[in-house]
Amino acid sequence: MKRLKCNMALVSLVGLFVVLPAMAAQDSQMDRRKAAEANAQLAIAYMSQGDMTTARDKIEKALEQDSHTATTQLAAGFVYDRLGEDKKAQEHFEEALKLSRDDPSVQNSYASFLCLKGDSKKGEELLVQAAKNPLNRAPAVAYANAGRCARSAGRLPEAETYFRQALSYNADQPDVLFQMAQIQFELGDNLQARAFLERYASNAPISAASLWLGYRIESALGETQQATMYADRIRKDFPMSSEMSALREAERAPQ
Numbered sequence: 001m002k003r004l005k006c007n008m009a010l011v012s013l014v015g016l017f018v019v020l021p022a023m024a025a026q027d028s029q030m031d032r033r034k035a036a037e038a039n040a041q042l043a044i045a046y047m048s049q050g051d052m053t054t055a056r057d058k059i060e061k062a063l064e065q066d067s068h069t070a071t072t073q074l075a076a077g078f079v080y081d082r083l084g085e086d087k088k089a090q091e092h093f094e095e096a097l098k099l100s101r102d103d104p105s106v107q108n109s110y111a112s113f114l115c116l117k118g119d120s121k122k123g124e125e126l127l128v129q130a131a132k133n134p135l136n137r138a139p140a141v142a143y144a145n146a147g148r149c150a151r152s153a154g155r156l157p158e159a160e161t162y163f164r165q166a167l168s169y170n171a172d173q174p175d176v177l178f179q180m181a182q183i184q185f186e187l188g189d190n191l192q193a194r195a196f197l198e199r200y201a202s203n204a205p206i207s208a209a210s211l212w213l214g215y216r217i218e219s220a221l222g223e224t225q226q227a228t229m230y231a232d233r234i235r236k237d238f239p240m241s242s243e244m245s246a247l248r249e250a251e252r253a254p255q
Helices: 002-048 052-065 070-082 086-099 104-116 120-132 139-152 156-169 174-187 190-201 208-220 224-237 242-252
Strands: none
Touching: 002 052, 002 070, 052 070, 070 086, 070 104, 086 104, 104 120, 104 139, 120 139, 120 156, 139 156, 139 174, 156 174, 174 190, 174 208, 190 208, 208 224, 208 242, 224 242
16 A cells, blocks of 8 residues: 555656646746747837837847747838848748738738738738728728728729728728828819818818818819919918929919
8 A cells, every 4th residue: 555655656746747847848938938029029119219220139039039929020020121121021921920810910011011012912902801800990990001002003993992991980080081182183073082182171280282282173173262272371381392392383384
């Protein structure tokens, strides 16, 4: 009986020695993951301050510590994109998406990168996925980004569709309203352009760009008095702007 108790105690002791290293390994892995995520956050912070040397050091350290989290891979994508290393940035964005395929922030970030680099079709597809993602609390942002992506590629009808979808979630987004005013003006629908610009003006401060757009819309509609009011505001409030230069050229052009 004593021998049996002894054997059972020995088995328990051996089991303890097996479990303890496994627990220690798990703790170590968790510590490395936390350290990696902390360094990834520091990399983004240094990047936002313009210190790209330290940002690179921090993200490389984070990848050494644990490269198997979407947070670290996404941060690496941002840092290498800012450094102009497009191929490396894309690899990290793709890896982030593999690690967290249903994360709308990862979808949105990678898609925005693709759009900026000229792959608008793939970018738009990913942005639409992000917008329709049930986990996405801000689908309007994804649709607005899809609109910008399509517009930068010169596809105005698709851009208009995406922007209207964005406005269906939030009707008072100043940037989207301004984009819609520009698109309607470019498509020749000046009454719609005016309407969107008026909605924009109700939700955002007056800018040189909005005054210049207003001047062109009213000129196209033949509303000389309204166009003059926009021109006067540009002269008064934004005399050194590029819009002021454009206004001078427009006024010198033969009517």
